[in-house]
Amino acid sequence: MRSPTLASPPKMTLGITEGCPLRCRHCYANCATQQKSGELKIEEWLRLVDQVVNEGVIQFYIEGGEPLAKPGILDLLARCSRDAMTLLRTHGTLIDDTMASALKRGGVGRILVDLMGADAATHDWFTRTPGSFDAACNGISRCIASGLPTDVLVILTRQTAPQLNSLLKLAADLGAERVGILRLYPLGRAKQIWSEIAPSLEEQQASIRALQPPPGVTVMQSWHPNNKNCCWQAAAINAFGRAIGCMYLREYVDFGGVREVRHLDLWNHDPLYRHLRAGQVERGCADCSASQGSSGGCRAAAYAFHGRWTAPDPFDETLNDGVDLRVLPERLLCA
């Protein structure tokens, strides 16, 4: 199965900063406490948004780092929301009533808050920031009280795996509509503690199969048979203005800088970007292809564990080929 072909990206992720007040042990972006030198300024993001909206982008997914720590973020969110569905991924700790009202007024369409566990001990162990669990839960409550549709996100780790049903209940109690359960990717600081936090594929699948969402909460997850290869529509810009297709590809690709080149030109002409979007894979899973309309699963995961862009995704039980997801390839640890 070849992936659908698009003339321009309809959706774009903006990873607007690698600064964050938390100090997460598994941070994919190796965040610093302040924004880093060389990051695009809000004025540059605003110009980029003007450009890509004109080229057809109709949804922005804004993340970091902690986007709400970026000076000028509310101006950017309001600009994005004017012409496009705008989703904001945050750790929630900076959201009080004033911030939630500002996000609502600015037209943000959905908030996604990361929880690193169903209790303070687990969450705060990951963030290395005492009080961050309570602050994140309060942020979720403030968003919901302000009328903002709000989801909870959790990365499936050895620590969170036994807590998933408790986390679903917590999300329901807080009023969240959906819970997204995300894979753990070998990026940033997560690589350094991989053996401590990475569950085996069998443990991951058992956790997913044991989910019992309470009424009113929808679970989003991408394990078999929901494993998709979403590169065909992927567009993402990192904090420094580099086009990287998807935030999970952040350590593996660099399609060029949007300070120098129009994003659509990178989309149209970068050979690797075109190759990834074409959906060429060595093998796919029939069930996932049928449910997702794409084949081969996640390219970032496939490349991380195999070093080939066309390789099978080892997070899919039908494509795993004996890969132990608890053990990282040596080359990743050197990167």
Next chain:
Amino acid sequence: MGVCLAYTGQRPALHRLNAASWLIACLCDGRSLVEIAADYRAALSGEAGSEAALRQGIEQLEALGVIRRL
């Protein structure tokens, strides 16, 4: 791919429109209901192009906030 994405900023949401709804949304550019109906019938044959289908399509798009009456 045969679908159109429509964003409604007043009630922030992204909607996937099928070809018939997409056509209605395009026709709702300020022209009258009579003109919309004529152009809709001319573009679509059979049941899909019926007055009932058009009426239902307009109601659904209005409910979503994709179009509004002037």
